[in-house]
Amino acid sequence: MTVELFRNNSYLKEHKTIISEVLPEGLVLNETIFYPEGGGQPGDEGSITFKNNRIKIVGTKYINNKLVHLTETTNDCKQNEAVTIILDWSKRYSYMQVHTCLHLLCSIIPYPVTGGSIGDGRGRLDFDLETKPDKEDVLYKLNELIHKDYSVQISSITDQELDENPDLVRTMSVKPPRGSGKIRMIRIGDDVDFQPCGGTHVSKTLEIKLVKSVKIENKGKMNKRIILNF
Ligand SMILES: [Zn+2]
Structure with a gap:
């Protein structure tokens, strides 16, 4: 291995x-x-x-x-x-910035995530959500969270702890890795975001580039796609 x-x-x-x-x-x-x-x-x-x-x-x-x-x-x-x-550090660092920012987006839009994608300077999440959020409001809140320079911490919980707190899982399309007995958790600030995740993140939110624009697309009655450009 x-x-x-x-x-x-x-x-x-x-x-x-x-x-x-x-x-x-x-x-x-x-x-x-x-x-x-x-x-x-x-x-x-x-x-x-x-x-x-x-x-x-x-x-x-x-x-x-x-x-x-x-x-x-x-x-x-x-x-x-x-x-x-x-x-290829410049590409990976961009993924880390975008990925960490998607955690911030999760904290602003408290609905289940049905899909997502991370690119170089661009990222999106799909939410199980009926009403379109206001894109200028999302943009403002994201950049405000970035500016607060929250720490991003890695920790872990047991499979059993996750079973007892199923609400911790935000992404329906990606199952947290089980089997080793421990599940990797990512915490931003004290309570901005806390969820299982195996990805790569920056260590402080101020490392994320400011979000330039937010686009929101209707992908069905209960599915809204939020696209971030940096
Ligand atoms: Zn993550």
């Missing part, structure tokens, strides 16, 4: 590790700082270097429960080879 260093520290940009397996699609490593596609967030990109080689990592995702770094080629890649992985 790959050690997922990005879970406890999302700011790692470069890391030395070992190739544990070469697959047709790419490489499995002993440890990684690359986030695999999931929860609406794209898999990380970057590069891997060893000896005189530099190979592009074009994406990261789980394939048959293995965290695979998708590469253009696996020529010259060998098991047990020492490598350095380098993250």
Whole structure:
């Protein structure tokens, strides 16, 4: 199993590790700082270097429960080879900013989330909500929360604690990862937002770029799509 260093520290940009397996699609490593596609967030990109080689990592995702770094080629890649992985940091940092801001959006719109997507400088959430919120009001409240510079903390609760507090789950389309007995939780401020999440976040809300515009689309009677542009 790959050690997922990005879970406890999302700011790692470069890391030395070992190739544990070469697959047709790419490489499995002993440890990684690359986030695999999931929860609406794209898999990380970057590069891997060893000896005189530099190979592009074009994406990261789980394939048959293995965290695979998708590469253009696996020529010259060998098991047990020492490598350095380098993250496309500007893209990932943008995902972290957008992702954290979607948590703030959750705190403003207290309705179940039915879907979402994170992009570079853009993000959206769909809410099970009948009435369209006022977009200027959402914009103002988001930027106000960003300015308050709340801390973003990682913690965990047990499966049982989550079962006893089902309201903590905000996203109906993404199930919190169970099985290990512990569920990763993200808390913003003392009580701005608290929910299970496996993604990558900034550590203070002031790191999020101010939201430039909010667009709200009607996606059915009980579904409103809120799109944020940064
Ligand atoms: Zn999150």
